[in-house]
Amino acid sequence: MRHSENCAETASGNRSEAAFLRERKVVPGGSMRAASWFQPHPPYAAKGEGCWVIDVDGRRLLDCANNFFSLIHGHAFEPVLEAVRGAMSKGTAFGMPTESEILLAEALAERSPRLEQTRFCNSGTEAVLAAIKGARGLTGREKIAKFEGCYHGAYDWIEVSLDPTPANWNDEAGNPASVRCNAGTPDSVLRETVVLPYDDPQRCADILLREGPSLAAVIVDPHASRAGAVPMSRETAAVVQQACRKHGIVLIADEVISFRLSFEGASPLFGLEPDLVTTAKIIGGGLPIGAVSGSRDRMSVFDHSAGKPIVSMGGTFSANPLSMAAGLASLTHYSRAAVERLNTLGDRLRQRVRAGFASSGAEASITGMGSLFRLHVGRHEVTGYRSAYANADTAKLIRRVQLAMLDENILLTPNCSGALSTPMTETEVDLIADKLVGVVSKGIGENSAPG
Incomplete structure (x- = not known):
């Protein structure tokens, strides 16, 4: 049976709706990612141009989702396209190393001495998985x-x-409990995972003092989007760093998203000196990628040159030449000047939104750092996961804000977070800020749902 290239329109003439109805027959939930799905259905992308994405119905959407913050240069960035075309003409993958992997590893090392050596994989998940295995191999814990x-x-x-609720987030001692995210997670996994509070340095210190000698690794994202997109306090970062040094724990910095925050990455902004750093997203130029980096001494855990390594790390498409070429082009054009310019635009966005909320009396706030931002509903200060937690009513408001922004042709993630990309200017940033203030002020300031 031969399928047509495009989905037919529904009676309403909506091609995205038709695509969804067709996809749900062959895909559970009608979408490949829960994170990009929302009621009644997501818009389906047709193509991208800079900071804009055009859906199959011809709508131009200002893209603040950027494939969940991976497209630092937006869509169809010509230097990346040129690099990929050149690499593709020579072959897409080999059972041999290529010089392209050396170039990208060197580009990372030039940005920070903490990234002295790198092993590539195909996603941020794989990078974190490998880093944790490496930490266990290094420590025997x-x-x-x-x-x-x-x-x-x-x-x-x-x-x-990942998503505990007020009903289960404390253990008997009042510390964060180890709560399973998915059905089927073994109890042994819960016993082997210690949970730390994002915004309570003293309690964090107490937990690490007790658990430190048994820990292989502490993994930290100092600007965690899911924990509120709030920069981790210097006090908490110092507690983690000191505990890792005292107890011989491997400190893993997850910079899959936050690497964009400075030329050298996020860790230096918080005084962190990680043993291993995981990156992905912007280092791949829009193609699948992940990486574990660290000092030569730490990365030796993956060294296979003398026989069986302490920890194996590899994959059929790891360091494929297309991702390597795209990543090199992406990093080359994300210079110090580009980082500073984008961070300045992020500051402008947050300042403009805060001023708008204050003027309108909207019960909402915006958090973030550099080119990242996230909306919160309520007047309370957001300092971490618990204060950012959205109950059912709040979550409904956030989703309605997202849909109202979509009606304004601006695409945010489902929890109303976003990222700027280098094609954006003050014009686009002001548009995002003004539309967000307008939507939120109308919908929340008047205690009614937007849209």
């Missing part, structure tokens, strides 16, 4: 610690306490 509400990919241990 099994338990890990992570922060409550922080997302580090789809891996049993780091999914623990």
Whole structure:
């Protein structure tokens, strides 16, 4: 049976709706990713141009989702396209190393001495998985610690306490409990995962003092989107750093999203000196990628040159030449000047939104750092996962804001977070800010749902 290239329109003439109805017959839930799906159906992308994406119905959407923050240069960035075309003409994958992997590893090392050596994989999840295995191999320990509400990919241990609720987020001692995210997660995984509070340095210190000698790794994202997109306090970062040094714990910095925050990455902004750093998203130029980086000494855990490594790390498409070429082009054009310009635009966005909320009396706030931002509903200060937690009513408001922004032709993620990309200017940033203030002020300031 031969299928047509495009989906037919429904009676309403909506091609995205037709695509969804067709897809749900062959895909569970009618979409490949829960994170990009929402009622009644998501718009289906047709093509992208810079900071804009055009859906199959011809709508031009200002894209603040950027494939969940991976497209630092927006869509169809010509240097990336040129690099991929050149690499593709020579072959898409080989059972041999290529010089392209050397070039991208060198580009990372030039940005920070902490990225002295790198092993590539195909996603941020794979990178975190490998880093945790590496930490266990280096220490001979099994338990890990992570922060409550922080997302580090789809891996049993780091999914623990990804989305706890007020009903289950404390243990008997009043500390963050180890809560399973998905059905079927073994109890042994919960026992091997220690959960830390994102915004309570003293309690964090107490937990690490007790658990430190048994921990292989502490994994930290100092600007965790799921934990509220709030920069981690210097006090909490110092507690983690000191505990890792005292107890010989491997400190893993998950910079899959936050690497964009400075030329050298996020860790230096918080005084962190990680043993291993995981990156992905912007280092791939829009193609699948992940990476584990660290000092030569730490990365030796993956060294296979003398025989069986302490920890194996590899994959059929790891360091494929297309991702390597795209990643090199992406990093080359994300210079210090480009980072500073984009961070300045992010500051402008947040300042403009805050001023608009204050003027309108809207019960909402915006958090973020650099080119990242996230909307919150309510007048309370957001300091971490618990204060960012949205109950059913709040979650409904957030989703309605997202849909109202979509009606204004601006695409945010389902929890109303977003990222800027280098094609954006003050014009686009002001448009995002003004539309967000207008939608929220109308819908929340008057205590009614927007849209």
